[in-house]
Amino acid sequence: MNDQPIILRAGALEAALSPAAGGSLRWLSYDGVDLLRRAPDGSADPLAMASFPLVPYANRIAHGRFPFDGKNCQLRRNFGDHPHSIHGVGWQTKWTAKETYADSVKLVQIHDVNDDWLWPFRAEQCVTLKSSHMSMSLSLTNVGDTPMPAGLGFHPYLLADAATHLQFDAKSLWLSTPDMLPDREVSADSLGDWSHPAPVLGDGLIDNVYGGWGGSATVLRGDGLRLTLCATGADWLHVFRPPDGTDFCLEPVSHMPDAINRPGGMAILAPGETMQLSMAIEIDRTLPKSAGIA
Structure with a gap:
């Protein structure tokens, strides 16, 4: 892969990004310990990374x-034989590093009209490390001359073992169709009660979105680290928990x-x-092992 990683450091925290x-x-590590799933050496597959941006x-x-502005729009299906x-x-597109420092970087992507997205845009992704947290922001600007629908998100893969617990507050959960589209809204505890710390691993698939998310989620790791993922501009939290896995996703x-x-649609x-x-991951290493786990 002709993509030299950009490595950022602040105190014991280290991150690396691949613009291409x-x-x-x-990766994101603290004192040599991985906090997110680490990409294999030399991999160029975003689905093998620690996290990737969701835009537009x-x-x-x-x-x-989808219909928009009086037209029936058709995008390319961009994930193999997925419908x-x-x-x-x-x-799935290269970004360009515009500003790089020891502890921060700004990446930019310019999109022209094509079958992947029918409107031109400019996206910026800024990543900054401090001694105890990583912050990431993602912006999307319509550079065309007509309105366009718009949405954003992040897709981080957090590591988990049998002792890892998860807690967050939400008002509802959407159950999915077999092809993973939202089907019906149910109570937030229908696939597990995350309002109190509960084991995150399990033998069933969770690939569902939570509405009325409080904007924060806490991960209590078996090694005593507590991670707090918080976000602004994200009213929804999508949880992907593969069965019997070693990682899971919390996607603001x-x-x-x-x-x-x-109904309600996307922003325009x-x-x-x-x-x-924006999303931040805060690290607390002062907890004794298994602290706060019921």
């Missing part, structure tokens, strides 16, 4: 089709899957308008 691999985060929409658009378009453009997003085909950016979403 969808602007993805390759998050999750799925059913069959890549829906997924995760936007940013994760601005809209639910297939929102563009549903006027020409020249910008929207932004």
Whole structure:
């Protein structure tokens, strides 16, 4: 892969990004301990990374089709034989590093009109490390002369073992169809009660979005580290927990899957308008092992 990682450091915290691999985060470690899933050496696959940006929409658009501004729009299906378009453009396209410092970087992507997205945009992703947290911001600007639908998100993979517990507050959960589109809204505890710390691993698939998310989620690791993921501009949290896995995803997003085909829809950016979403992961290493776990 002709993509030299950009390595950032602040105190014991280290991160690496690959601009050519969808602007993805390759790893995030604290004092040599991985906090997110580490990308394999030499991999250029965003789906193998620690995290990747979701722009200009998050999750799925059913069959890549939707009505907008009086037209029937069709996007390319961009995930093999999967029936829906997924995760936007940013994760499958090269970004360019514009500002690089020892502890921060700004990546930029300019999109022209094509079958992946029918409107031009400029996206910026800024990553900054402090001694005890990483912050990431993602912005999307409509650089065209007509309105466009817009959405943002991040897709981090957190590590988990049998002792890892998860806690967050939400008002509801959407159950999914077999092809992973939202089907019906149910109570937030229908697939597990995360309102109190509970084991995150399990033998069933969770690939569902939570509405009315409080904007924060806490991960209590078996090694005594506590991670707090918080976000602004994200009213929804998509949780991906594969069965019997070693990692899981907490995806702060601005809209639910297939929102563009549903009441409420997605945000609409006027020409020249910008929207932004930010995420931070805070690290607390002062906890004794298994602290706070019921």
